[in-house]
Amino acid sequence: MATTQEYGLGEFTFPRGWFMVAESAKVTDKPQGVKFFGQEFALYRGKQSGKVILLDAYCPHMGTHLARNSTSYVAMDGSVEGDSIRCPYHAWRFGPDGKCNQIPYSPGPIPPQAKVRSWKVEEHMGAVFVWHDPEGGEPDYDIPVIPECNDPAWVPIAFDDLGLVNCHTQEIVDNITDVAHFGPIHGSLTKYFENEFKGQVAVQRMGGGHRTLTTDDGPMLETVATYTGPSILITKMVGTHESYIYIAHTPVDDGSAYVWHGLMVKSPSGAAQYNEQDVAIARQYQEMALAAFAQDFEVWKHKRPNIKGLYVQGDGPFIKQRAWYKQFYNPRAMREELLKGVEGIHHARGIEPAPASKAA
Ligand code: FES
Ligand SMILES: [Fe+2]
Incomplete structure (x- = not known):
């Protein structure tokens, strides 16, 4: 496994970006320890508000993990109270803002340093997202959602x-430009195949047959895959069924x-209004x-890590895509500079462009 630095x-x-951290249904008032961005977190759903809360995992008292415990009486009795969580070691209680709001055995004032970081989280489409920004800034784009996510004519999303996976996220993002792997x-x-980069968005337009998703005499499979930010990929697919593929990846280490x-x-x-049979067909298609x-x-x-590929004519625009991806690993002030010569539509030699841009 190679590091961000090795990829340059x-x-x-x-x-920087919005990242999925859990399926909503799996976040309950039983806290769970999760690891992303090389850090440990405590993730739980507040009993009072029903809101998802994501805190830095380690208690400022003596460094105990707030969520990775099953044997303390605090944990066994349920460590979430209202929207607060109790540390399993000495029962200090932290609010959803991360501030300690009770030390059960200490009559003295609660020291102001008795707090953990509370992260900005949002729930959409049955998933929980966190905003991660090394510069500490506010989100500069909205979490992308499937436009029909509340339309009863669509079977709701289910997650796998x-x-x-022990590979750097760069290798996953490479897929958006990889025209030669489809066959x-x-x-x-x-x-046909093309990529378009604009700001924090990267698009892939592709059309053709697909042995696993359509049949020889079936309709042509046409997809538009869009990264909004570094980690959430929504692919609109027209073929046997009109559908969206949703893929989210979040760095762990x-x-x-x-x-x-x-x-x-x-x-x-x-x-x-979708019915039971629709759900069965949808789940089959999902498989x-x-x-x-x-x-x-x-x-x-x-x-193995692909730090510097041996690209040839007919490969997709990997170099442009990797340049596009750099915007998320650098201060926002550098974005314009980094996107110079990257934005726009890029083709692979010898492959037809998408019909719309061909006509343009
Ligand atoms: S280590 Fe958390 S309360 Fe003591
Ligand atoms: Fe693929």
């Missing part, structure tokens, strides 16, 4: 938890990532989509 991405080890990995016949996959399908029956994604995932799992 920039001055920050972990990128793929877990940890060998996915069995697809790429008819410098050189590893946690990955989720999800699919949202327009009710195959065409009904304004096929997951199988296609697993084809990429297996490569990432076993490859």
Whole structure:
């Protein structure tokens, strides 16, 4: 596994952006320890507000992990009270703002340093996201959501938890520019392909056949895959079913990532309100989509780091994409400079551009 520095991405080890940290359904009032950006966190749902709370994991008293405990009486009795959480060691209690609001055995005042960092989290589409910014700034873009996420004609998204992969996130993001892998990995016949970079957005437009997602005589599979920020990829897919593939990856350590996959399908029956059968077909289609994604995932799992590829004519615009990705690893003030010569539409030699830009 190679590090951000080895990839030469920039001055920050972990990128700026919105990152998925959990499926909503899995966050309860039983706190869990999670690790992202090389740090430990305590993640739980407040009993009072129902809101998700993400705190730095280590208690300022004596450094105990607030969430990785199952044997303390505090933990066994339930360490979440209202929206606060009690440390399993000496029962100091921390509010959702991260400030200690009770030390049960100490009559003295609570020292102002008795606090942990509380992170900015939001819930959308059944997932929990955190804003991570090495410069400490406020979000400069919204969490991308599937436009039809509340439309009853669409079967709601379900997530597949793929877990940890020991490759740097750069290798995952490379996929957006990788036109030449579609044939060998996915069995697809790429008819057209292009990338477009603009600000924090990277788009891939692709059309062709796909052995695992459509049949030989089936409709052409056309996809528009969009990264909004460094980690959330939403792919609109027109083929057997109108659907969206949702892929989120979040750095765990410098050189590893946690990955989720999800699919949202327009009710195959065409009904304004999806029914049980639609759900069954959607989940079946999800399995096929997951199988296609697993084809990429297996490569990432076993490859060595690709610090500097041996690219040839016909490869996608990897160099431009890696330059685009650098904006998240550097101060915002450098963004304009970093995106010079990167923004715009880029093609791969010998591959047709997407129909719209061909006509343009
Ligand atoms: S270490 Fe947390 S209360 Fe003592
Ligand atoms: Fe792929």
